Amino acid sequence: MELSVGRKRKCPPRGLGDLHDDVLERVLARLPPASFFRLRAVCRRWSSAAESPTFLDACGRVPSRDPWFLMLSDRPHPPVAFDAGERSWNLCRAAPGAVPVASSGGLVLYRASATGALVVANPLTGASRALPVPPQCDGAPQLHAIAMYGSPYLVALFMGELPHLSMVVFDSSKDSWEGPVALARSAETSLPDAPSQGGAGADDTVYFLSKSGDVVATNMQRSASKQYSSVVTPSERGDAVAYFLSHSGTVVACDTARRTFAELPRILPVYFEYSIDVVSCNGAAYAVVLAEYLDTASLRVWEFADCTWRQVSAMPPAMSHGFHGKKADINCVGHGDRLMVCVSSGEANGCFMCDVSSNQWEQLPNCVNGDGEVNDFLAAFSFEPRVEISV
Template identity: 50%
Template structure:
């Protein structure tokens, strides 16, 4: 009996506390002024922004408000989305890391109307994706809003194009976001840089890079040297580091001690680092022997550049993440996929295409009859295979991906 009375008292006390809390904290979002409402809504996951217009008239006005976009720009970080690329680009599919699911986005109208319909994504930064048309022009798009525009035409590229990288500056009310598109071209050792600056809406003058003093390659690539690697189709091919079309100019850009550095893979598979501030470049020592079969890609995570290598050894496959330390002039292993997962790639002759954002790294593994997508969290060394993305009941096979922060305020 006493226990029953205590239970009643506890329930009564909880009910009373709940009522008091409701009187103190209970309010509806409709009671907030417009500025505070916009600030509250700006903290919602980006996927919810698509539904703002269907709630009420007031929230519809928020979705198109300039001050709401400013509030969104003040959110320091959003969980990345990965923009997926398949051989037949007819729609935009992304993987949302905050909800760990696949989403379909509207394909940018300008890309649908563009006569060069085979535009492919080649770089990303901040909340933007950059496409390259078959004529060599560039289109920048915000995948979330679908807004895009074509950049002014660059000067005719008569030299070989090695890398396309994109860098985005931080945004604030006083300093609107801007971005740079960097092109690296030329024939080794004569490389040159061309930069597009969105804040000026123009291409800057092209400038040449010199080889860093004291940095000489192990061997200068020649027409007679045969270099083996794995193509996207899983075949062992030679001489040219051909990749999936969207990753043909695979490169990353970082800012180190205030200096912009762009990294890309040379035709022979070495990592080339171009310091845009000092206007020089250097080549890192080779990770694996020239005649060793492997697949390799560059990835940027946490402001650092890493190299991901898929190779086979002793009847098993290994996928490892490496970082080059300038002081020791040597490569050191940072992480490795568990053998129970990487062994699945053995004998598949697969190609890897990687992309990173923050602590996360997405690896697309493909061969002629095999496709897999793995998400790695470098901070905790956690590896997770993503579920298949099914469209019309059929699993999609993506060749590569680009990372971006889903931001409605990102300007093209």
């Protein structure tokens, strides 16, 4: 008896189009934001997912995303961000007529140079919100720095001149400002506790520089867009401590809960000329210093612990030597393990990324504009690209 063997019928391949809507949205939510924006042009169904509340909920369940760095330049160009995950340059959206001054999570805070008006925006979606006018302190004191942190987010303004410092705080959950609050000189000799690992919240430590300190050579000028830059790290004590550079070159620590301030020791002697910035990486605050020693330049990362500054990282000498004699200025920003350093001068420019935990340094690829020219960037602000974040 002869048996006939029939061929097995092959099932047609199944693709994303065969998935149920909620499963499809979960898959799309896991894509890097830049990839999703490119792929949503595939079909109307994928494009409509961006407006779906369930898709935004699925995005919110993604625990973390690689940061984007919003790049700033002294030349007008469309807003550009560096995607640290895909190592690519992407266009993003910005608040018109304003410059970034702070960032937190997926939001960036913009300030109008002419009026001082503040706007919070999501650079990924373009959604924005104008903040109420902050209360005025007596005598309209100088604004030192702006900090943004927490969820719901808080915005803190630090104003005045030593020894007369004050602060006002905007609480987004209340949609109102609190203060101004005067800060008194601390009578304690102990310095704030070292920051712990953890996420940002209402009990955060705020670090920032005024960018107007005369620790920098008089013929050097910092980026105006980083004049009020700030960083935020969590605190073990459940309060917030703000750090900025005074006009004499010392770092001032402001305890916002106790309403006091104190000065920290210098990293380098007063007669040295150097450029300095403060960053936050993995819940810790660091000072980044570019200085010249003998016949070379050195870029080092310092952490303040146990009442003293301790070096934790340094750019390889072969890389930092190129800034010798260039009177370069640095503007830095951190996110997670990553530290970005933007070096600018009339002769040398470049953006570098460092993994602080491993001390691995690399130079970012060039960003070429539509005319084929390489964009030179002065500074950056980091944010986590999240389409679901509202303002």
